[in-house]
Amino acid sequence: MADSPKIIAGPEGFDDVGAVHHENGRVSLHTVDFFPPMVDDPFAYGAIAAANALSDIYASGAVPSVVLNLAGFPKDWDDETLALVFAGAVEKVKEAGALWVGGHTVHSAEPLFGFSVFGELASAAELLTNSAAQPGDQLFLTKSLGTGLVNAAVNKGKVADDIVADAVASMSRLNADFLPAAKACKIRAATDVTGFGLFGHASNLARASQVDLVIYADTLPLLSGVQELAENGGFTGACERGKSALSERVIVDQAIPSWRVNLGFEAETSGGILAAVPAKYASEFAKCFEGNRSVVQVGEVIEGPGNVQSRMSR
Numbered sequence: 001m002a003d004s005p006k007i008i009a010g011p012e013g014f015d016d017v018g019a020v021h022h023e024n025g026r027v028s029l030h031t032v033d034f035f036p037p038m039v040d041d042p043f044a045y046g047a048i049a050a051a052n053a054l055s056d057i058y059a060s061g062a063v064p065s066v067v068l069n070l071a072g073f074p075k076d077w078d079d080e081t082l083a084l085v086f087a088g089a090v091e092k093v094k095e096a097g098a099l100w101v102g103g104h105t106v107h108s109a110e111p112l113f114g115f116s117v118f119g120e121l122a123s124a125a126e127l128l129t130n131s132a133a134q135p136g137d138q139l140f141l142t143k144s145l146g147t148g149l150v151n152a153a154v155n156k157g158k159v160a161d162d163i164v165a166d167a168v169a170s171m172s173r174l175n176a177d178f179l180p181a182a183k184a185c186k187i188r189a190a191t192d193v194t195g196f197g198l199f200g201h202a203s204n205l206a207r208a209s210q211v212d213l214v215i216y217a218d219t220l221p222l223l224s225g226v227q228e229l230a231e232n233g234g235f236t237g238a239c240e241r242g243k244s245a246l247s248e249r250v251i252v253d254q255a256i257p258s259w260r261v262n263l264g265f266e267a268e269t270s271g272g273i274l275a276a277v278p279a280k281y282a283s284e285f286a287k288c289f290e291g292n293r294s295v296v297q298v299g300e301v302i303e304g305p306g307n308v309q310s311r312m313s314r
Contacts, residue, residue: 136301152236
């Protein structure tokens with residue numbers, strides 16, 4: 001039942017996971033995600049799909065503990081290709097320390113691959129949600145943007161190998177390093193940035209918390225080569241769909257170059273975590289990621305009706 005009092009995070013709250021409260025006080029977390037290939041390398045495809053599915057649990061404050069695989073492959077895919085997809089996924093699930101206990105595979109016209117993931121928290125107080133951002137919080141993003149643009153360029157065969165390699169490394173990287181930083185800095189609100197794009201996920205956070213999120217467009221970290229792709233108009237249909245869906249919730253300063261605006265609407269794959277960090281912990285949070293230039297402060301939380309405001313920082 002969707003209205004059960006046991007459900008403390010469900011479909012109506014825009015959260016990354018479903019969270020269920022149990023009689024022993026513990027909270028179980030549940031999520032599922034799968035998608036078609038976005039890169040040519042089957043090993044990378046499996047790794048990215050796994051990292052993407054695991055990310056929802058990290059964004060909610062927990063360690064992924066159990067996964068079930070969901071897969072659909074065309075009948076003409078050979079065993080070597082399938083073995084590489086699974087090998088990439090196995091590597092990431094092992095890295096996360098989760099148990100792969102089974103799954104289900106079917107034949108499908110279009111390949112699909114991903115996971116249902118389970119995690120657990122000792123109590124509801126540990127759960128990170130979309131509804132707990134407070135005015136004064138500082139917004140940090142833990143990965144660079146631009147995977148959607150790079151993936152689109154791969155499909156068109158119009159992107160350099162080093163740019164693809166940078167994007168694959170980012171998409172394959174687990175968001176596990178967020179957890180110790182989140183606990184040390186008393187974070188209560190966070191979301192990972194994936195298919196809805198930065199503005200879409202920021203909007204969910206703003207609506208659920210009933211605050212405005214200010215995103216400084218010129219501070220957003222970008223993957224290598226992404227600015228050139230963006231300036232050349234390499235955006236996908238997801239960008240236009242995002243603009244249409246969020247037209248009343250995202251307020252854009254006219255001084256921002258159009259390509260920077262579009263980056264906020266473009267879909268991301270296995271992106272970083274957008275975290276609302278209490279102001280007094282902002283410096284400490286940044287220090288938790290020293291050496292990772294992708295982790296930057298990209299905005300702040302202010303009082304407001306639940307919108308996203310995109311501005312230049314200066």
